[in-house]
Amino acid sequence: MKIVITATKPQTDGLVDPRFGRAQYFILMEAETQQWEALENPAIAQSGGAGVAAAQFIIDKHVDAVVSGDFGPNASRALGGADIKMFLFSPEVDTVQSAVDLFKQDKLQQFK
């Protein structure tokens, strides 16, 4: 299962980024093997439509789920339309790794 976590640093021990469309980085991880790569968010400096641009970027990576602090109306419509599941950080999430662990334990709330 391929998941994306929004992150402030291009590493898994860095803090998560609560924003989706304007997240600093996307950590793309294969949940089973924990193999990951950090991707820069191409939408971060868009004057408008960052949510859709970021969603398009994620959709094109063929991921199964995204974990972030929240999803705006445009981003969630695009991700939902591509059948990508969205999950929200819980209060105990700090680093990207902690988000992955909680995700794998099925402890994160799904965004609807």
Place this chain on the structure above:
Amino acid sequence: MKPIQIAVASGKGGTGKTTIATSLALSLAEKYHVAYLDCDVEAPNGHLFLHPEFNTSTEAVIRIPRIDKNRCTLCGKCVEVCQFHALAKVGKTIMVFPQLCHGCGSCTWNCPEHAIEEIPNPIGVLESGKARQDFHYAHGTLTISEPMATPIIRQLKRLEIPPQTAISILDAPPGASCSVVETLRGSDFALLVTEPTPFGLHDLGQMQGIVEEMRIPAGVIINRENGDYLPLLEYCTKHHLPVMLRVPFERRIAEGVARGQTLVEIYPEYRQCFLDLFDSIAVLANQ
């Protein structure tokens, strides 16, 4: 007389754009054919003072893409060319986000399959009619939650005005962004209403930059003046901005405006001030 278009702008909100614009219109309407356009489409308020009777109402629209699924090959060219990310390729469809669309037509133009047609998406309402003293009045109202003010301002300015109109007065939105630039476009003169405070001066500076860039002659009106605020006067001198009218900070004016009265109703002697102001504008606009 050649028709003249005067925009009343300020940068900072609440400095008195509408107070000045409405009284200028009422004063000039005694001598000239005046048209008043309230371009503050996010919160139009000139009608509260001028009480127009509207006799036409039209929809303001942005033309947004509609994709013909039978023709679309999902090549993604439209998504690629859209600078505003109003389109996304999601699974087996192209998704349209109407609120992000600026109606530029790039997607339609670039679609190799001619699979895109443009359909009108209403974003607000334009109304026009007659205000007191029989002058032309028009305003636009952007629908709440619609984010884009410039298209509706553009359409408001394109509405027909009576052919005999000699003076158009445009009440600009606050701020110093696209909607103000759209209002100023085509204006012969900008009246910059400011207040003697650091905020007023800061935003006057932003407006000065805009009118200079747009090469629109401008003058300053100081509203709610309470003694000389030297930084403002020095700024005006330095940038060759004539101070054309000064309105004092006075309880009687504030109370009158709060009741819905215009400045010239509160103090009829301002009529002559506004007539003289217009004479100065006419000279400066032609220099």
